[in-house]
Amino acid sequence: MKSNDTSRREFLAAAGLLATAAVTGCATKENPFQPDAADGLKPSGKKIKLLSVDGEVIEVDEAFLKPVPHLPPVSNEQARIGIPGKKFVMVIDLSRCKSVKACQSACNHAHQLQGDQNWIKVYPMQDADHTAPYWEPTTCMHCDEPPCVKVCPVDATFKRQDGIVLIDSDRCIGCRFCMAACPYSTRVFNWEDPGLPKEVADQPYSCESSVPQKKGTVGKCDFCADMTRQGELPHCVSACPNGVFMFGDMIQDSVTNGAETFRFSDLIRDKAGYRLMEDLGTKPSVYYLPPVNRNFPFKNDEAKPEEKKS
C-alpha cells in the first residue's frame, strides 16, 4: 500500500510538472526551444532577446542559439572528460579521393602547423602488385583501445568519453613513446620551437584546439574537438571538395560531409566499410569505404605508389 501511495504521489507531481511545462510552453509563443535531443545541450540560464518573424520580442537561452555564439575554450578538466553521450566517428570514402589535399592545408591552417608538419597524410597505396592503386588519407584513428594512451607515462595524451584522443601539450614530457606505439604513424613531434606568431604562441594552450603547439611536445589530429563541441564539422571534412570525409556521432548513427548525410550503419553495411589494421585490436574510430567505382582515375605525380604492408 505504502509503495503504491508514493508512486501515485510521484505521478501527480509529474503530471503537475507537465502541466506547468505546457502552460509555460504556451506562454512563450509557438514552439519554444526545447532542450534539443540531437545536441544534448543544457540551458545556460543566460537569455538573449530576439525579434521573431511575427515581429514579437522573444527570449532564447544562449545555449540553444544557432549560430553558436563564440564561447571561451573549456577548462583543461572539461577538455579531458569530453562531451557526455557522444561517440565521434569518421568515415573516409576512398573512392572519392584524388589527393587534392585541401583537407591537409585546411588542417594545417586551423592548427597553425608550421614547417613540415602534417597531421593529415594522403598516401598513394597499392596493396599488391596487381591490385589497383588508390589514395588513402589518414588522420589520427582515435582508437577505442589506443596504444599511444596505454604507454603515456604522465596522462599527457588521453582518451575522452566521447572517443576523442587528445594531447595536453602543457604536460607532455616529450618522451615520444606514444609515437613509437602508434602503428598508424600519425603523431608528429615539435623538434624545434614551432615559430608561431607571438599572438598565437602567447595564447593559453587548449587541448581541444591543440593550439599553440609547443617545442619538445607531441602533436596530432584532434578530430577538431573545439569544433565538435560547437556541433560543427572538423576542418578537413568541410574543406574537402569531393566529400571524402564524413563525420558524425556514432550514437546518433549518422555521418555527414556537410552536403550529404548518411545513416552510418547503412553506409558501412552497403559499402563494406572497414578499419585499418583491424588485426592489431586498436579499434579505430575512423572507418574506410573501399576504393571501388572510383570517381577519379588514380594519377600519382609524385612517384609510383608505395606498397601497403599490413
Add this chain to the structure above:
Amino acid sequence: MDTLAKQQITEDLLPQKFGKQGQIWVAFLSVLCLVGFIAYCRQLSKGLVVTGMRDYVSWGIYISNFVFFVAISLVGSLITAVLRLTDVHWSTPLTRIAEIIAVSAVTFASIIIIVDMGRPDRFYNLFIHGRLQSPIVWDVIVITTYFFISLLLLYFPLLPDLQILLKYKEKTNKYLYKLYTFLGSFWKNTPGQISISNKAVNILCITIIPVAFSIHTVTSWLFATTYRPGWDSTNFGAYFISGAFLVGAGGVVVAMYVFRTHYKLEKYITDDHFDKMGKVLVMLALLYLYFNVNEFLVPAFKMKKPEEEHLLGLFTGEFAPVFWFAITTAMIIPILILIFKKGRKPKPAFVAGLLVVIGSWFKRYLIVTPTLLHPFLPIHDVPASYHHYFPTWEEWSIAIGSLAGALLIITFFARIFPIIPIQETITETEEHEKA
C-alpha cells in the same frame, strides 16, 4: 698468515694517486664530458632539432645508449650476486669492479633518458602525474630500485676497507680522510657487525637478481609493448637479458685488464681470473647468439609483410654492414678467441672483451633505429631527410660524453676506494692457507 703478508696485501691494494697516465686519462674524459655538456646546452636552447631524429626515427642513439647502459649495469648482479650465491670464490676480487660499473652505468642510464626528453624541465610530471599503466613508469621505479640496491651492495662490503683506509692516515689527504670518516668510522670489525653485514649482503644478493632481471626486461618492454616489426616479440625480455650479461661480462674483462696493468695488480687479478672470465664470456656469447638466431630466424622463415622490409634491411640492405659487424664483433670473434686456452690469456681476453663491448653498442643501435624506419604505413608526406637517420655531432658528443662520464665515475671511484676489496682478499687468503 703473518702480519707482513697482510701488510703487503693492504699496501698493494690501497688507492693510489693519479700518475701522469692517470691525469691524462682524467683530462681526456673530462674534455669529452665537457664537449657533451656543451652539445647538450645547444640542444636545450634549440630543442631536439639539433639531433638527427625526426618524426619517423623518433628514438636514436640516445635510446640505444640508454639500453646499452642498462645492459652493462646488469653485470653487478651477475658477478656479485649469482656467483656469490653459488659459492664461487674466485670472483671475489672482481665484485667491486662489477658493482661500480653497475652504479655508474645506471646513473648515466637515467641521465641519458633525461637528455632524450623533449621537455626535461617537466621531468617532475613523472612523479605528480605518473600513470601506473605506462612501461616508462615501471622503468623509472625499477631503475631507482636497482640503483639503491647496487649502491648498498657497493657500500656494505666497503665498510671493513674503510676502516683499513682510516688506519693508513699518512697515505691519504685531509679531504679523503674526512670522507672515509663520514662513511665508515663506526665500523669496528666486531663479530656482531660482521655477522649483520654478511647477512645484509646475502639478502642484497638475493634481492638484486629479480630486480636486475626486471630492469632489463622492463627496458625491453619499452619496445616489445609496441606493434612494430622487429620489436613485437615475446622473446624480447630474455633476448635483452642474455645480451646484457654478455656486454657486462665483457666490460668487466676490459676493466680487469686496465686495472691490473695500470695498478700492477697481477697478484690479485691473475691469469686464472681471465681464464675463468673468458669461459664465462664464451658461454654468455653462445647464449646471446642462441637468442639472436631465435629473434631473426623465426620471423625470417615466415617473412610476414611488415617484417620483411625490416629483416631484409638488416640482412642485405641498408643496415647489413652494421648488422653483420655487430654480430661478428660482439659474438663470433670473441667466441673464436676465447675458446682457445691461449685466447684466455689477459691480453687476448682484453681484446675479446673490448670487441664484445663495441659490438654490443652497435647491436643496441640496430635494435632501436631500423625498426623505426619501417613503419606499417609507408613513410610519406614528410621531407626526404625523414627517410634516413644519421646522428648529428651533438648526438655523438652527448652519447660519447655520457660514456666518458661513466668511465670518469669508475676512475674516480678507483682513486678514492680500493678497487679490489682488501679485507675480503685477506680473509680469502687466510682461508686458502688454512685449507
Add this chain to the structure above:
Amino acid sequence: MKKHNYLFPAMVLFSLISIASVAQTAAKNATRNDLLLSLGYFNTNNQTQYLSAKAKTKIDGKFQMVSGISLSFYISNDSSAANLLGKAVTDAKGNAYLLIPPAAQSEWKKSVKQSFVAVFAASNLYDETKANVQIAKAKLKIDTAADKKITVTALELKDTSWVPVKGVELKVAVKRMGGDLNVSETQTYTTDSTGTISAEFKRDSLAGDAKGNLVLIAKVEDNDTYGNFSAEQTVPWGIKTEYLSAYDKRTLFARRGHSPIWLEIMAYSIIVAVWGVLIYLIGQMRKIKALGA
C-alpha cells in the same frame, strides 16, 4: 629529378605571366583586391532570425576567405545610422553573423517584405563594399501523425495574415550533428496548392535520445524569395539510446588512478616487498652504526 624537367619551364612561364599581370594591375591600383560580400537571411525554427554575411577575395585566381573584418548590418536598403542593426567581425571562414535585435521591431512591422544590407567601410585594404538581400516573410509549420506521417505547411505573410504558399521546395530530415538525415529516400519536397507536403518517416529504429525522442526539421534553403527558414518538432519515433563509454572503467588506456586491479596488485606488492627489504637493510645499517658507537 624527373619532376623538375617540366616544373622548371612551367615556373618560368608562370613567373613571366605573373610579372606581366602585376605590371598591369600596378598601373591601375597598387595592391588592392576586390572584396566580395554576400548576405543571407536565416530563420531557425521560426524563432532565431539572423543575418549571415560571407567575405572573400580573389588572390592569384583563388578565392580566399577574409577573416577579421568588421561589417555593419542595416535593416532596409538605407544604410543610415538609424537603421543600424549591429556590427560583426568575420571569423576564420570569412563568416559574420548578426542576430536581428528587438530594436528592429518597428521597421520590421512596416512591410511584408524586408531588405537588409551589409556594409564594409573602406579601409586601406579594400574599398567600401555592400551586399544586400530582400526577403518575403515566411514560416513553416510541422504536423505529425501517429503513423510516422509528417505534414509540413509553408506559410507566407500577406498583409497581416499567414497564407499557405505553393511551389516551395523544402527538406524534411532528422536533426543530426553537422548535417541532417533525410527522413526517407526523397531528397526534397515541393508544396502543393494547399501549401503542404507530406512525408513519411522511413528511418526505422533510428537511435533517439535516452527517451527515444528525435527532432524533426523541415527547412527551406537558399530560396530566392524567402531566404532560409526552418521549423522543428520533437517526436518519439526513435529507439531509446544511452551510450556508456569505457571512460570510467579500469583499463590499460584509462587515466591515472584507473589502472586495472591486477596491475595495481602486482605492481604495489612488488614495490612494497622490495622496498620493504631495502628499508630493513637500512635499519641493519643503523644497527651496525650503533654497535660501533
